[in-house]
């Protein structure tokens with residue numbers, strides 16, 4: 001099974017809003033997902049600069065291209081487990 005790609009915005013806005021805590025996934029992921037994810041830190045996704053208020057607030061994270069707004073460590077882990085479950089059903 002392909003690994004799940006997790007992109008964590010490390011731009012200043014997302015970083016100060018909590019992306020730093022989410023980056024812990026890279027070093028201390030839960031054991032059940034540790035070998036199933038690739039963590040990539042990316043520069044500002046420009047979602048924080050959206051002037052049409054389409055997006056809520058950061059930190060922004062994508063899990064296999066599904067966007068998580070106001071991301072937290074727990075939200076990201078839950079999304080990863082959901083994606084894994086869906087992949088296992090296919």
Ligand code: FES
Pocket residue numbers: 009010011012013014015043044045046047048049058059060
């Ligand atoms: S700093 Fe994360 S979207 Fe801009």
